[in-house]
Amino acid sequence: MKPEWIAADWGTSHLRVWAMEGSTPIDHAQSDMGMARVSKGGFEDALLALIEGWLDNAPVDVVACGMVGARQGWVEAPYAAVPTTPVQGVPIRVPATDPRVRAFVVPGLKQVAPPDVMRGEETQIAGFLDTHPNWDGVICLPGTHTKWVQVSANEVVSFRTFMTGELFDLLRGQSVLRHSVSEGWDEAAFSEAVEDTLSKPEQLAARLFSLRAADLLHGQDGSTARARLSGLLIGAELAASRPYWLGQQIAIIGAEGLSAAYAKALQPQGAFVEMADATTSTLAGLNKARNMTRETV
Amino acid sequence: MKPEWIAADWGTSHLRVWAMEGSTPIDHAQSDMGMARVSKGGFEDALLALIEGWLDNAPVDVVACGMVGARQGWVEAPYAAVPTTPVQGVPIRVPATDPRVRAFVVPGLKQVAPPDVMRGEETQIAGFLDTHPNWDGVICLPGTHTKWVQVSANEVVSFRTFMTGELFDLLRGQSVLRHSVSEGWDEAAFSEAVEDTLSKPEQLAARLFSLRAADLLHGQDGSTARARLSGLLIGAELAASRPYWLGQQIAIIGAEGLSAAYAKALQPQGAFVEMADATTSTLAGLNKARNMTRETV
Numbered sequence: 001m002k003p004e005w006i007a008a009d010w011g012t013s014h015l016r017v018w019a020m021e022g023s024t025p026i027d028h029a030q031s032d033m034g035m036a037r038v039s040k041g042g043f044e045d046a047l048l049a050l051i052e053g054w055l056d057n058a059p060v061d062v063v064a065c066g067m068v069g070a071r072q073g074w075v076e077a078p079y080a081a082v083p084t085t086p087v088q089g090v091p092i093r094v095p096a097t098d099p100r101v102r103a104f105v106v107p108g109l110k111q112v113a114p115p116d117v118m119r120g121e122e123t124q125i126a127g128f129l130d131t132h133p134n135w136d137g138v139i140c141l142p143g144t145h146t147k148w149v150q151v152s153a154n155e156v157v158s159f160r161t162f163m164t165g166e167l168f169d170l171l172r173g174q175s176v177l178r179h180s181v182s183e184g185w186d187e188a189a190f191s192e193a194v195e196d197t198l199s200k201p202e203q204l205a206a207r208l209f210s211l212r213a214a215d216l217l218h219g220q221d222g223s224t225a226r227a228r229l230s231g232l233l234i235g236a237e238l239a240a241s242r243p244y245w246l247g248q249q250i251a252i253i254g255a256e257g258l259s260a261a262y263a264k265a266l267q268p269q270g271a272f273v274e275m276a277d278a279t280t281s282t283l284a285g286l287n288k289a290r291n292m293t294r295e296t297v
Numbered sequence: 298m299k300p301e302w303i304a305a306d307w308g309t310s311h312l313r314v315w316a317m318e319g320s321t322p323i324d325h326a327q328s329d330m331g332m333a334r335v336s337k338g339g340f341e342d343a344l345l346a347l348i349e350g351w352l353d354n355a356p357v358d359v360v361a362c363g364m365v366g367a368r369q370g371w372v373e374a375p376y377a378a379v380p381t382t383p384v385q386g387v388p389i390r391v392p393a394t395d396p397r398v399r400a401f402v403v404p405g406l407k408q409v410a411p412p413d414v415m416r417g418e419e420t421q422i423a424g425f426l427d428t429h430p431n432w433d434g435v436i437c438l439p440g441t442h443t444k445w446v447q448v449s450a451n452e453v454v455s456f457r458t459f460m461t462g463e464l465f466d467l468l469r470g471q472s473v474l475r476h477s478v479s480e481g482w483d484e485a486a487f488s489e490a491v492e493d494t495l496s497k498p499e500q501l502a503a504r505l506f507s508l509r510a511a512d513l514l515h516g517q518d519g520s521t522a523r524a525r526l527s528g529l530l531i532g533a534e535l536a537a538s539r540p541y542w543l544g545q546q547i548a549i550i551g552a553e554g555l556s557a558a559y560a561k562a563l564q565p566q567g568a569f570v571e572m573a574d575a576t577t578s579t580l581a582g583l584n585k586a587r588n589m590t591r592e593t594v
């Protein structure tokens with residue numbers, strides 16, 4: 001069945017596409033041809049490889065968000081500056097040679113001071129706000145680069161990026177801690193570690209190596225070490241982002257397990273946390289962006 | 298010329314050896330056969346490959362310190378628990394099959410709570426104290442895993458390890474920041490960044506990604522980014538280690554450039570800092586350990 005349009009979430013490491021009927025996904029495909037693996041000039045082919053079976057002779061709209069709009073991406077989609085609605089104006093039209101494809105990229109957002117940028121999360125925020133009209137508060141989007149986003153009157157007012165996910169991956173996979181961190185989880189160790197760095201953030205630097213030493217000297221379990229490492233880093237992030245979330249209504253948009261960890265970390269702080277599914281938000285945001293292309297193109 | 302004995306600094310990534318005449322090095326060699334690259338059973342060969350030319354038929358003492366004494370090393374040299382003199386008792390004799398070599402490994406130190414360990418630095422500390430009798434204060438040994446060590450009455454009283462060097466290498470070489478950090482240095486940016494995290498350590502998590510965004514939005518120079526990254530991490534370390542150094546006499550034992558950066562970071566805090574050469578301290582410490590083997594073996 002030919003879709004009405006095609007949604008694409010094109011990040012650094014993955015390309016995920018959905019065949020859409022209005023706001024409903026009817027088929028899905030994905031590949032590891034993320035922006036980082038595709039060379040300039042190869043984007044159209046990487047896309048066609050996934051959506052070929054959905055095409056016929058009539059041109060179809062493909063609306064994409066994420067790092068595909070970066071300088072090294074398919075086309076550089078200039079950032080919109082905050083404060084702004086998360087998806088503002090018509091997405092950028094991308095030059096495609098295949099006449100069956102009319103491709104668009106949603107621009108990211110920038111903040112001049114302190115300097116910060118996002119690509120992809122603005123679409124999830126737009127999707128969330130589409131189903132939560134007049135929602136004011138703070139949105140947390142946990143991931144490789146977690147974003148904390150202040151939203152008011154349907155605009156992104158300010159935001160801040162934390163490299164928590166990337167730090168966790170590097171420390172767990174490539175630092176000396178890799179010898180002491182395994183799979184598995186220890187809920188109590190996680191909560192205790194969050195509390196540790198949230199109350200004494202200056203101690204983070206000292207506590208990381210303790211995960212190695214506690215293994216060498218006391219045989220600390222690898223799953224405990226994993227939960228503690230995650231808790232120490234998320235606690236440090238919550239200490240730094242406190243001005244964002246303290247006393248605010250909070251929505252977490254992300255993958256289920258990671259969102260649950262953030263919710264668990266925030267609960268003892270008396271925070272009211274609402275959760276939203278990442279993919280649902282992405283598709284709702286891309287649908288909103290697509291409606292803008294139809295109104296004006 | 299045949300040396301009187303051989304000193305070896307055998308760390309995770311390198312093996313460095315010196316032909317010694319008393320306390321004076323007369324020749325030097327090194328290889329990248331660090332503990333991490335040598336498999337169990339291969340340590341003797343890795344050593345002989347470097348020192349073969351210094352051997353004749355009479356057996357010679359080889360005294361080594363560092364990760365060679367870890368569980369994955371040549372022989373596990375059990376940690377001595379603090380408080381203790383940094384090099385206590387006779388080094389551990391290592392079983393070597395070549396009759397020309399009598400090899401010894403200096404044990405590391407451990408601290409039960411908070412859990413911490415060192416291997417190699419205890420030898421540098423012993424060497425420093427050998428030339429600074431009755432020195433009381435705090436020794437900083439910057440490196441991949443920086444140590445802060447409280448010394449009193451010729452004993453190591455307590456210590457704490459910071460993964461600052463390893464974090465810097467991972468963030469600079471493998472995180473998203475690698476696109477924005479180059480070679481070079483910016484002294485003012487370094488000092489400003491140290492001050493940033495030393496005064497507001499909870500902001501570290503937020504400031505790292507700014508190095509990327511400041512490049513994308515404002516074209517921040519890569520050498521400025523490098524100095525800022527180093528400053529942010531060293532500032533965070535100084536915030537965590539403040540109970541160690543505040544109001545204390547401080548000695549820095551390390552490589553010249555890195556030691557100078559730490560001294561620069563500490564100066565605005567009114568700290569009195571003395572510098573000692575790392576290799577000189579290592580050789581003095583190994584000589585001290587070697588004298589212990591001669592007294593008793």
